[in-house]
Amino acid sequence: MEQLLFILIAFFASFASAVFGFGSALLVLAIGSQVLPVKETVVLATILFTASTLTKSLLFRASIDWKMVALMSLACMPFAYVGAQLLAVAPAQVMKPILGLMILIYIALTLTNRLPTFRIGMRGLLIGSAIYGLTSGFLGSGNVIKVILFREMKITKDAFVGAMAATAVLSNFVKIATYAQTGLLTSNMAPIAGALVLIAGAVAFCGRLILTRLSQDGFQTGVHIILGIAAVSLLL
Numbered sequence: 001m002e003q004l005l006f007i008l009i010a011f012f013a014s015f016a017s018a019v020f021g022f023g024s025a026l027l028v029l030a031i032g033s034q035v036l037p038v039k040e041t042v043v044l045a046t047i048l049f050t051a052s053t054l055t056k057s058l059l060f061r062a063s064i065d066w067k068m069v070a071l072m073s074l075a076c077m078p079f080a081y082v083g084a085q086l087l088a089v090a091p092a093q094v095m096k097p098i099l100g101l102m103i104l105i106y107i108a109l110t111l112t113n114r115l116p117t118f119r120i121g122m123r124g125l126l127i128g129s130a131i132y133g134l135t136s137g138f139l140g141s142g143n144v145i146k147v148i149l150f151r152e153m154k155i156t157k158d159a160f161v162g163a164m165a166a167t168a169v170l171s172n173f174v175k176i177a178t179y180a181q182t183g184l185l186t187s188n189m190a191p192i193a194g195a196l197v198l199i200a201g202a203v204a205f206c207g208r209l210i211l212t213r214l215s216q217d218g219f220q221t222g223v224h225i226i227l228g229i230a231a232v233s234l235l236l
Contacts, residue, residue: 076133083137
């Protein structure tokens with residue numbers, strides 16, 4: 001029963017990710033951890049996100065800045081490995097409210113126009129990639145870090161969705177390999193993992209159709225709503 005409920009959560013969360021570029025792993029982590037153990041949720045969310053990012057990278061390949069993707073992917077991989085190793089021995093539950101609080105602070109500063117304006121240069125991109133990799137490996141999703149980076153870079157909605165996906169592909173494979181190595185990913189998860197892969201792929205195609213009809217302002221509003229839901233869920 002718990003696994004079926006988890007699959008339903010993943011299905012609805014995948015729609016958010018398909019349209020707004022993120023939300024599947026973050027929402028599944030926040031809500032799914034109320035259904036399954038935290039570490040199992042992190043592993044399954046990573047499988048879902050891997051399938052989703054592969055599909056969206058293909059769909060939005062024409063809008064992606066591949067040089068930036070290559071830089072971020074290579075920079076975050078070693079930190080994703082470290083974060084995934086930490087998950088096997090550290091209490092991930094401690095980090096959930098910290099991440100939720102960070103998200104709420106960012107939303108508040110953005111909506112009140114008090115977020116300092118700054119240009120994301122090479123140094124900021126590398127630092128952001130490292131933080132993303134570590135957070136992603138440990139919590140299953142570090143997308144809030146990339147959301148902040150890409151929003152401040154003011155790229156188009158198609159480029160945003162594509163970059164969110166493509167920059168996560170390699171780190172997700174690193175995390176899955178590490179989870180298998182440390183015993184967090186087991187053969188017993190195969191049925192639910194297969195269902196998550198099918199959901200992620202199918203929903204990504206539907207989400208692209210919705211995105212083409214969505215305005216840039218509507219897109220930004222949706223991003224804030226997803227961040228808010230995830231933050232509250234992480235804090236509960």
